[in-house]
Amino acid sequence: MRRHHDMGGQDAGPVDPAEHNHAPWEKRVDAIMRLVGDEKRQLLRVDELRRGIEELGPGVYDELNYYERWISSITNILIEKGVISIDELGRRMEDVKARWEASP
Amino acid sequence: MGSEHGHDHEHDHGDWPYPHPKQPDLEDGPLTHHMAMTEAVAELLIDKGIFSADEFRRQLELMDSKSPAEGARMVARAWADPDFKAHMLEDVNAAAKEMDIDAGGIPIMAVENTPDVHNVIVCTLCSCYPRNLIGLPPDWYKSRAYRSRMVREPRAVLAEFGTVLPDDVEIRVHDSTADLRYLVIPRRPEGTEGMDEEALTALVTRDSLIGVTHLKTE
Numbered sequence: 001m002r003r004h005h006d007m008g009g010q011d012a013g014p015v016d017p018a019e020h021n022h023a024p025w026e027k028r029v030d031a032i033m034r035l036v037g038d039e040k041r042q043l044l045r046v047d048e049l050r051r052g053i054e055e056l057g058p059g060v061y062d063e064l065n066y067y068e069r070w071i072s073s074i075t076n077i078l079i080e081k082g083v084i085s086i087d088e089l090g091r092r093m094e095d096v097k098a099r100w101e102a103s104p
Numbered sequence: 105m106g107s108e109h110g111h112d113h114e115h116d117h118g119d120w121p122y123p124h125p126k127q128p129d130l131e132d133g134p135l136t137h138h139m140a141m142t143e144a145v146a147e148l149l150i151d152k153g154i155f156s157a158d159e160f161r162r163q164l165e166l167m168d169s170k171s172p173a174e175g176a177r178m179v180a181r182a183w184a185d186p187d188f189k190a191h192m193l194e195d196v197n198a199a200a201k202e203m204d205i206d207a208g209g210i211p212i213m214a215v216e217n218t219p220d221v222h223n224v225i226v227c228t229l230c231s232c233y234p235r236n237l238i239g240l241p242p243d244w245y246k247s248r249a250y251r252s253r254m255v256r257e258p259r260a261v262l263a264e265f266g267t268v269l270p271d272d273v274e275i276r277v278h279d280s281t282a283d284l285r286y287l288v289i290p291r292r293p294e295g296t297e298g299m300d301e302e303a304l305t306a307l308v309t310r311d312s313l314i315g316v317t318h319l320k321t322e
Contacts, residue, residue, distance in 0.1 A: 008228030008279065012252040015264050019242045025139045030240070031163040032146055035155045039209070043154070046210075046282040050230050066231070066246050068138040075145055084148045092144035093137075100135045 004058040005050075026067040033074055044077055052077045167240070174205045175237035175287055176308035180301045182214075183292045189216075196287060200237065208236035215278060216289040217315070222269055224262065224315030225278045225286040226254040232280035234287045238313050245314065255279060265316040288315035 022030075036043040052073025056064070064072065078084045150157050178200060182189035192199040192214045200207035212234045215223040227233065228251045233241040244250050254261050258275045262268070269275065278286040290312040296304060311317040 005229055007248060007252040008226075009256040010248075010252040012249040015244050015247060015249045015253070015261060017244055017265070019244070022240060025142050027164055027167055028146060028160075029142050030167060031160055032142070032149065034163050034167070035159060036149070041154065046232075050282060053230065064138070066243075071138050071142045071145065075141055078145065078149075083152070083154065084145065088148060089141075089144055092148055093140045096140045096143045096147070097135060100140075 003054060004061055005054045029067045029071045029074070033070060036074070036078070043081065043083060044074065048077055049073050170236060170239045172238040172308070172310035172313060173305070174200075175234065175310075175313045176305045177301075178203060178205065178237065178287075179289055179308045179313065180304035182289055183296075183304055184301050189289070192289070196234075196237075206236060207234075210283060210285060212237065212285045212287050213278075214287050214289050215276065215315075217291045219273075219291070221274045221276060222262075222315065223276045223278060223286075223288045224254065224258060225280055225288060226251060227280040228252070228255055229279075229281070232282055232285055234285045234313075237287060238310055242310070262316060265311065267317050288313055290315075290319050293319045 033044070033049060035041060037045060037049075049070065050073075053061070053069045055076070056069060056072060060072075061069065075084075075089065079086055079089070146160060149155055150160065155163075178192060178196075181203065182192050188199065188202070191202065193216060196212040196214050197207040197209075215225075217223055225233075227245075231241055231246040233245060235241065250261065255277050258277050259269065262275070280286055290308065292304070293307060296307065299307075307319055309317065309319065312319050
């Protein structure tokens with residue numbers, strides 16, 4: 001059975017040639033991935049990143065944009081490996097949001 | 105594209121947001137769930153000493169320094185120097201090193217366009233791309249339409265990029281993986297015989313290195 005991400009040869013519409021410059025937060029996702037996957041750290045391989053993206057499932061895969069899929073996969077795998085915990089992630093996300101709201 | 109940054113602020117904010125106001129100049133619009141997740145993960149990894157704020161900042165700068173210019177330099181050298189081209193066809197990563205270019209640790213294979221064969225790259229499963237030589241992939245490379253159709257109807261997809269190939273030209277579509285990426289060596293445009301490497305480098309576009317377009321002198 002073909003899985004959702006495995007789209008080679010499927011029907012699809014025309015290729016949209018539009019491009020966007022990467023937003024700073026997208027570059028941060030990329031930088032996190034490069035660092036946790038580098039020679040020094042080796043916490044997360046590219047194959048694992050992809051496995052994490054594939055595990056998001058068909059609905060989420062299509063709803064999220066590219067770097068949203070990446071950070072979701074990276075986060076899930078870092079939790080799975082015990083590098084970060086769900087609790088501390090939740091608290092820190094609340095902190096980040098609160099700082100954002102509080103800033104001028 | 106050069107080695108300059110895409111915007112004005114990356115230097116100061118590699119370790120955002122410690123303790124930092126939001127930056128409407130950087131991120132127009134609201135803080136999304138995934139943006140908050142990204143910042144939270146970065147902060148936690150820095151707190152835990154997985155990487156330092158400085159390493160994070162340097163990684164962002166390194167990314168901004170990658171552009172198609174490095175792949176273009178290699179192609180221009182390959183056009184000008186048959187020995188270098190042979191080396192590149194044998195081992196792109198080693199050939200890059202010869203030019204003080206870091207092609208990264210994942211093997212890259214060069215595929216050469218000829219009058220009879222046109223090569224184009226895709227990653228049907230995700231978005232694998234020779235990013236160390238040509239920067240981050242464009243949006244369309246990661247799109248469902250490109251990934252789905254390039255392996256099945258490459259002539260039609262190439263035509264959407266304005267590249268119409270005669271029927272007797274063989275098209276080879278290379279599906280990249282996490283462990284092997286490809287770089288197209290486009291055909292040297294006619295009328296460039298007198299050009300030096302620098303002038304040749306300036307002719308080479310990102311899309312020609314992906315294989316979706318041909319090069320022209322003008």
